[in-house]
Amino acid sequence: MSRVWETFWEDPEQLREFRFTRRQLARAWRFARPYRLLLLVYLAIDVANAAVSILPALVIRRLIDHALPARAAGELGVLAAALAGLFIAGTGLNLAGAYIGERIAHGIILNLRLALFDHLQRMPIAFFTRTQTGLLQSRLNNDVREVNALFTHTANSTVTDVLSIGFTLVAMAALSPVVTLAVCLLIPVLLVPAEFVARRSRRLNKEQMKRWGDMETATAERFNISGALLVKLFGRYERELKVFSEKVTLIRNAAIQTEMLGVVFGGALGLAGSLAVVAIYWIGGLSVISGGLTLGTIVALATLAQRVYGPAVDLASTRISLAAGMVAFERVFEVLDTPHAISERPDAVALGEARGEVVFEDVWFRYPAPASYSIASLEAEKPGSEGTDAHLPTEPSDWILRGVSLRAAPGTMTALVGHSGAGKTTLSNLVPRLYDCTGGRVLMDGRDVRDLTLDSLATAVGMVPQDPHLFHDTVAANLRYARPEATDQELVAACRAARIHELIRGLPDGYETMAGERGYRFSGGEKQRLAIARLILKAPAVMILDEATSHLDSETETLVKEALAEAFRGRTSFVIAHRLSTIRAADQILVIHEGRIAERGRHEELLSNGRLYAELYETQFAIVG
Numbered sequence: 001m002s003r004v005w006e007t008f009w010e011d012p013e014q015l016r017e018f019r020f021t022r023r024q025l026a027r028a029w030r031f032a033r034p035y036r037l038l039l040l041v042y043l044a045i046d047v048a049n050a051a052v053s054i055l056p057a058l059v060i061r062r063l064i065d066h067a068l069p070a071r072a073a074g075e076l077g078v079l080a081a082a083l084a085g086l087f088i089a090g091t092g093l094n095l096a097g098a099y100i101g102e103r104i105a106h107g108i109i110l111n112l113r114l115a116l117f118d119h120l121q122r123m124p125i126a127f128f129t130r131t132q133t134g135l136l137q138s139r140l141n142n143d144v145r146e147v148n149a150l151f152t153h154t155a156n157s158t159v160t161d162v163l164s165i166g167f168t169l170v171a172m173a174a175l176s177p178v179v180t181l182a183v184c185l186l187i188p189v190l191l192v193p194a195e196f197v198a199r200r201s202r203r204l205n206k207e208q209m210k211r212w213g214d215m216e217t218a219t220a221e222r223f224n225i226s227g228a229l230l231v232k233l234f235g236r237y238e239r240e241l242k243v244f245s246e247k248v249t250l251i252r253n254a255a256i257q258t259e260m261l262g263v264v265f266g267g268a269l270g271l272a273g274s275l276a277v278v279a280i281y282w283i284g285g286l287s288v289i290s291g292g293l294t295l296g297t298i299v300a301l302a303t304l305a306q307r308v309y310g311p312a313v314d315l316a317s318t319r320i321s322l323a324a325g326m327v328a329f330e331r332v333f334e335v336l337d338t339p340h341a342i343s344e345r346p347d348a349v350a351l352g353e354a355r356g357e358v359v360f361e362d363v364w365f366r367y368p369a370p371a372s373y374s375i376a377s378l379e380a381e382k383p384g385s386e387g388t389d390a391h392l393p394t395e396p397s398d399w400i401l402r403g404v405s406l407r408a409a410p411g412t413m414t415a416l417v418g419h420s421g422a423g424k425t426t427l428s429n430l431v432p433r434l435y436d437c438t439g440g441r442v443l444m445d446g447r448d449v450r451d452l453t454l455d456s457l458a459t460a461v462g463m464v465p466q467d468p469h470l471f472h473d474t475v476a477a478n479l480r481y482a483r484p485e486a487t488d489q490e491l492v493a494a495c496r497a498a499r500i501h502e503l504i505r506g507l508p509d510g511y512e513t514m515a516g517e518r519g520y521r522f523s524g525g526e527k528q529r530l531a532i533a534r535l536i537l538k539a540p541a542v543m544i545l546d547e548a549t550s551h552l553d554s555e556t557e558t559l560v561k562e563a564l565a566e567a568f569r570g571r572t573s574f575v576i577a578h579r580l581s582t583i584r585a586a587d588q589i590l591v592i593h594e595g596r597i598a599e600r601g602r603h604e605e606l607l608s609n610g611r612l613y614a615e616l617y618e619t620q621f622a623i624v625g
Ligand SMILES: Nc1ncnc2c1ncn2[C@@H]1O[C@H](COP(=O)(O)OP(=O)(O)OP(=O)(O)O)[C@@H](O)[C@H]1O
Pocket: 129, 367, 397, 400, 418, 419, 420, 421, 422, 423, 424, 425, 426, 427
């Protein structure tokens, strides 16, 4: 029964554009293929199960018509034992079928999830700047689950239903064609109200989903640190509770309606079965009176008839569940089909031991058009509503870098300075290929970075962004993210070099302290030093540091300065500098202005030129440094 009911939940709205294509089937098959042997076993079990489940009715018939009138206690015993055996076998087959079915379905789902996860994590960083995390998660959870339903529930129950109706009707027809016809005539009478119930429940379901979505968005927003802080600072508890109460009241109302609809529907289905039994006893009874049928036949027919309506109703809605599953399948593949905008060439070479020479040759860059890397349906405007109709801009941005040429010799330090929005971060992002340049070349040890394997480039280049991220894990685990095999001594050495060891040692759990959003709240400067320690462990040939703009107090300033001096020793480094101390130490300073290198040189020269650098020095560095 519950299975029948579930098929009514699918949302027909999703189906508008649904069409079966060979391609979809071929893809579905690609994921199911490794399980083809198990699928065969599964099918065999299903057939056996359908066959076994009609046999008890026939045994009962024999029992009533033969064993009882003949008062044959011996035969009665045999028949009873057969009956018990059949029931036990049926249960066993059910169990085996369920186990194999789940194995197949969840295996497929596991592979699909892995494929999706891996594809997503390799998407270019630009993709993540536009995509809503919540929608991504929903793709990984809900849609994959929906596909799961397609494989388990729909495919499964369709096969089972067809087999079970088929076997049952054949058995019934063999016993009495007239009664079978009468039972079949009742099917359409049942399907009409079932369709009505289905429509209503789909509408309710959709509403319910939306309300759940609303509630989840609201709670997620209010119960993160910033949201909770806002509520607290404005003291809006009463009002928040009122809004929340309205939302959950709506959920309650819809839930009651849905449940009741389910109960009514279940009742109707049961009633139809009972009416069929009435019809059988009536029509069949007349035939017994006139001597056409035996008593046992009627009882057998009545037993069998109970097994017709559920599967019939279930089958009627198969198309919809199938379509819903396929829609989800499409949505999963929409992601899998999006190519990686930044990928490795088939003939890419590994860099080997990098020297760390970085050269820009007449580099032009503009941010690519979102249409070229993003997925519209993952960029919702409003929470809860997926912007499937959204059109992504097809125009790239203005030129951000206009003919930048530079050379950073191995082991030297290059400082990038310039007004906000000048293009400093953009420039540095081209080295680890967070973006690819639009024109010109970026060279690493004399090779175009696009010719290198992504792995070897990632090994050669390290970066500390302005606001480094720590995973919700221990400090040690966060550090080892750079190098999983690092020993405890190496961790300590890196943290000493980054001037953060004393602080970590002072924490109650030391290196086992939980960090990240929900863990120990490291300050901005501490996080940067942790990120520097992580980079020291990684020991890349080229280091890029986007200095925090916020002013550090002088003690922290000194610590970070020392940390950097250690970290940068012997490496090529790029620093997007906001502090005079860093700039003074640089081998070359590049002043970026409107996407060009406006001035280059060392601190004293640039200062004495009295141009842009001198102005920046006045406004930005003098105060901090
Ligand atoms: N993803 C993007 N798509 C389109 N334009 C972008 C994107 N990211 C940055 N820009 C634009 O590129 C320009 C350069 O930005 P960039 O972040 O490189 O500046 P910056 O020099 O690092 O500034 P700041 O000192 O404030 O960090 C800015 O005008 C910015 O608006």
